[in-house]
Amino acid sequence: MVPAMSSTSRRRELGRGERVVPGVWRLRLPLPWPGIPHANAYAIAAGDGVVLFDCGLHEPGSLAELERALAQAGYALADVRLLVCTHAHSDHYGQAASVVDASGCELWMHPADAHMRAGIEDPEARLARRFEVARQSGVPLEPLRQWSDSARERGSGIARLVEPDRELVDGVVVDTDLGQWTVTETPGHAPSHVCLHQPEHRMLISGDHLLGRVSLFFDYGWTPDPVGEFLRSLDRVDALDARLALAGHGRTFADVRAHIEANRALVAQRLERVRQAVAGHGPITAYDIVPLLHGEELSQLTAGWWLPEVLAYLRHLEVTGVVTKEDGETERWGLA
Ligand SMILES: [Zn+2]
Ligand SMILES: [Zn+2]
Numbered sequence: 001m002v003p004a005m006s007s008t009s010r011r012r013e014l015g016r017g018e019r020v021v022p023g024v025w026r027l028r029l030p031l032p033w034p035g036i037p038h039a040n041a042y043a044i045a046a047g048d049g050v051v052l053f054d055c056g057l058h059e060p061g062s063l064a065e066l067e068r069a070l071a072q073a074g075y076a077l078a079d080v081r082l083l084v085c086t087h088a089h090s091d092h093y094g095q096a097a098s099v100v101d102a103s104g105c106e107l108w109m110h111p112a113d114a115h116m117r118a119g120i121e122d123p124e125a126r127l128a129r130r131f132e133v134a135r136q137s138g139v140p141l142e143p144l145r146q147w148s149d150s151a152r153e154r155g156s157g158i159a160r161l162v163e164p165d166r167e168l169v170d171g172v173v174v175d176t177d178l179g180q181w182t183v184t185e186t187p188g189h190a191p192s193h194v195c196l197h198q199p200e201h202r203m204l205i206s207g208d209h210l211l212g213r214v215s216l217f218f219d220y221g222w223t224p225d226p227v228g229e230f231l232r233s234l235d236r237v238d239a240l241d242a243r244l245a246l247a248g249h250g251r252t253f254a255d256v257r258a259h260i261e262a263n264r265a266l267v268a269q270r271l272e273r274v275r276q277a278v279a280g281h282g283p284i285t286a287y288d289i290v291p292l293l294h295g296e297e298l299s300q301l302t303a304g305w306w307l308p309e310v311l312a313y314l315r316h317l318e319v320t321g322v323v324t325k326e327d328g329e330t331e332r333w334g335l336a
Pocket of ligand 1: 089190208
């Protein structure tokens with residue numbers, strides 16, 4: 001969900017496979033991220049093997065956790081016939097190279113994956129860019145240098161770059177024993193995000209677009225307006241009228257429409273709070289808006305999550321004519 005949170009020592013979870021409905025298994029894969037104990041992959045029966053949707057973060061021991069979860073579903077890595085990634089974040093795509101190497105399967109993913117490639121092809125340039133965005137957003141040099149150093153030490157969580165064999169764009173179909181799953185592009189959380197819909201069973205593989213616990217993350221800086229894109233993606237998924245969501249984290253859930261409504265309401269509430277912060281304190285930096293929005297100063301733990309989130313709200317308020325950016329060494333925002 002959040003590719004930049006820090007690791008801490010903790011009791012390690014184990015990979016687990018559990019049946020959702022006949023032919024569909026949820027694979028719970030441990031994550032080293034505080035507050036996000038695991039990511040879900042899904043194995044869905046297809047002929048003599050499975051289609052694997054997402055594959056978890058790459059770190060020492062992580063492939064064994066995926067194998068353990070698959071084994072509980074009755075499968076081995078060699079049984080993976082196709083790997084489909086909902087988006088190019090490390091906790092969904094990180095082990096793609098390992099899965100492709102072990103099974104010889106194809107990888108299908110959306111082509112708007114520059115947000116991931118940048119970190120793999122030139123990690124130092126990617127870090128430098130994030131550093132610069134944070135500095136311009138008002139984050140003081142200390143602790144910024146320290147956060148940047150620890151991000152460098154954490155690494156990408158991606159085994160290596162593996163090129164998709166097929167681009168997951170609107171209308172592409174994935175065949176399984178349960179029927180066909182059709183791709184709907186759902187950018188917002190990440191530019192490369194897609195959901196997959198199975199109309200007869202009204203099931204939706206929702207990735208991080210819709211989670212059991214409503215939680216917002218925006219991959220900022222790659223598209224014109226991630227918040228606007230996310231809201232339009234909610235409308236697209238709403239129209240599918242799914243009744244069971246297989247989410248990228250947490251439990252599967254049935255009240256899909258209520259989750260969509262809750263996401264809309266939370267985005268509206270946070271946009272309004274950011275507008276109020278700008279109205280009451282502007283010109284103000286994104287860094288100074290964070291505690292007004294979340295009630296807490298930005299920290300190493302939240303920097304990679306809350307700063308892009310606030311920047312994404314400001315951007316949406318800018319494109320909708322509500323706020324305006326005052327250029328300078330440090331970017332400050334005022335009412336338009
Ligand atoms: Zn994600
Ligand atoms: Zn995720």
